[in-house]
Amino acid sequence: MKNNSFSIPEKKKPLLEVKNFSLSFPQYKEGFEESNIHVIKNFELSINPGEIVAVLGSSGSGKSLLADSILGILPENAKTQGHVFFENEPLTAKKQSELRGKEISLIPQSVKALDPLMKTGKQVQSIVRNKKDKKKIQEDAFKKLGLPTATGKQYPFELSGGMARRVLIATAMVCDAKLIIADEPTPGLDKKTWNETLEYLKQLGKANSGMMFITHDIHAALKIADKIAVFYAGETVEIANKADFSGHGENLQHPYTKALWQALPENDFIPLKGNQPGFNELIPGCAFAPRCYKATELCQEKKPESTWVNNTMVRCFYARN
Secondary structure, three states, X not given: OOOOOOOOOOOOOOOEEEEEEEEEEEEEOHHHOEEEEEEEEEEEEEEOOOEEEEEEOOOOOOHHHHHHHHHOOOOOOOEEEEEEEEOOEEOOHHHHHHHEOOOEEEEOXXXXXXOOOOOHXXXXXXXXXXXXXXXXXXXXXXXXXXXXXXXXXXXXXXOOHHHHHHHHXXXXXXXXXXXXXXXXXXXXXXXXXXXXXHHHXXXXXXXXXXXXXXXXXXXXXXXXXXXXXXXXXXXXXXXXXXXXOOOOOOOOOOHHHHHHHHOOOOOOOOXXXXXXXXXXXXXXXXXXXXHOOOOOHHHHHOOOOXXXXXXXXXXXXXXXX
């Protein structure tokens, strides 16, 4: 049996570090009996300076709530446990309020986040801090993103979806944040705009100190990320290097990660049977066990803890050295 104590092998001090983080919401059953819906369980993640880490999971798996947790914008009834550190300091509610929109910036999933009553140039200029020539900074950002000069004088409804997303990216560019959280920034884009948006995000992540890229699209994750944290039923089941996604997935450790890789059309195109459990389903063992070809009685009864195998964090009793 492997040593299940969690430690991070990197020598660099992480920009963002999440340890054993859990998120739940109260639920009231008949008779007003209170129970908790566990959305995120024992989540672990670290992002080093200059690194882009993708959080990859299916739609509705709780990924966006992870972003809200880090930003400190959860609903009041949310309950959290665990530890989140930013530059080695605990990310308290007070610290989140101080850093949000400054040191930590969000690129939201929906272009509806743009103010429909304000021209896009003014919106981006309003983000610039402690600098005089805000208009020039905004115009330079638009130019880098391939947006026409006239874009700054337009309202969001006058822009295409791809242009509006680039405006959202510009807001992150001009705030000089150390950590960018990009929450599903590519859905609904055509192939050309998809490629361009990912390239802009990659440049932004590398120019700043780090990026958390939240997505359900494995192709997008592989195009932009250095590491990929695979999210399943609210847990990090594996944090793998981009290079491990090759061949038949021989270097991938968790059966779910391998299944995702082998299900791609350019690979074996093997569909993964079954469904991810819902938040209100209580599973005593490994959440993936009902769908896993490797599952044993141990997997059904006990949750695997995180361990490091060949420089990969994984939650599986049968990951190999």
